[in-house]
Amino acid sequence: MARTRVRTARLASLVALSAALPLLAGCGEDKPASGTGTGTGTGSKEAGDKPVVVATTTWEGAFAKAAGAEDVTVIVPQSVHHAPDYDPKPSDLAAVAKADFVLYAPFEPYAAKIKEAAGSKAKLVEVNLDNDPAKAGAEVTRLGALFGTKDAASQWKTRLDAEVTKLNGELKAVWPDGKSPTVVSQVFTAWAAGLAGATPAGTYGPEPVTPAQLASLSAKKPAFVLDNAHMSTGTVLPDSGAKQVTVVNYPGEDLDLLAVYRNAAAELKKAMSGS
Template identity: 80%
Template sequence: MARTRVRTPHIASLVALTAAVPLLTGCGSEDASGPEGHKAAGHKPVVVVTTTWEGAFAKAAGAEDVTVIVPRSVHHAPDYDPKPSDLAAVAKADFVLYAPFEPYAAKIKEAAGSKAKLVEVNLDNDPAKAGAEVTRLGGLFGTEEAAARFKERLDGEVAELNGELRAAWPGGRSPSVAAQVFTGWAAGLAGATTVGTYGPEPVTPAQLAALSAKKPAFVLDNAHMSAGTVLPDTGAEQVEIVNYPGEDLDLLAVYRGAAAELKKAMSGS
């Protein structure tokens, strides 16, 4: 998921952007009254998110007007420097979604002079946690029915993928895996047995020795902050797990993608 190294965007960038706020906020609706007023008026919520990950959670919860600030090509969101267009989007938003490792979200909201509600999102693809977060967001957005429909789809998709992966277990037995701390959900999806974890800090020689001693068949690495080959010369096959959805903000595609990679690894292809 995110790196522990957090670098706040350049203060000078935010100061420069703030100078453009009068022009940006002047383009917004004069009768905007924040998220509660927007909800009461029966309008669909306008949501700005920092990355596609938050965007996928918002879309799953029922939001239809979702703007993503950080391009998907930027793997480490805290390294991104906001642009004037980002402030323009935030100025007209009802909700701004961010993760705790993105410390500049509050500064962007303040600089934009937005009345938006700042919402911290628990970015975890564990199906139970993801479902709970989508339900929570649906309550905030006033889109509870859409969130409930998504949770049903999520539960059904996960059950189907879990069945397919269990059928692909090598030798019919649950494979042993070492997982990066933000890929444990993928081990659960496969019904794998996690014998050890590592990260998000760099792996130490002592940790490598301990993981090697557990003799995992697979290493589930985090594609967004890869540690390189974690257990070289051990025979463990490394599988890259992607947490961030694509530009279509399809959260279910993340589970399908992980399942495809895991199935390929377990089949030896």
């Protein structure tokens, strides 16, 4: 398989252009209930064709790569920890203009604006960014059908299932005192608790924890708090005795989604083994 090409757009600000464009509420208000946008592109590719994909972040880019896309351009640099704050640039529009598909998440308000500003005929596709293995596998399968790369998507899902089974076994082997630990998770890191086979005690965020939440979650005496590296609010349950573990949802520039699971497992293993 050809190496995935990841191009991160870098040029001057889009302030003037942004001011002239309407901000489409919810990243594309014409999006149907199925979650796939109504772009005027060709949709699924013909057999043998390779889809050209633009993804707003490495997270969407990793889903595209897992689904079998080989030509993937990522717009938001990995160094931007809070992707919705990113200010698109003219070079981003140039990349979109050549795309077959533009992948975005609903919490990214600029995705539809990027596509409209570029005059692109790409298909705008909303991606369910959830690293829960079952949900991730289903989303990759959906994208593979859309891209015309079903076989590649199926092969990746097989690797995902094997990786999750392996990591789950390794984490269970280091459970403190041999028992499933009780954890509190940020809403976007609950998947990591499942990976560890942990016992969920509740979630928080994305807003800061309120005093009432603090009291309620602390009373459940969790052993660990799974914080979100990209939306951290600092120490979540101070004085509770819970050890805070940072979970990273976004893949690196190699767009390896499986590495996200391995990295989370490594952090959890260190925390649970006391190292």
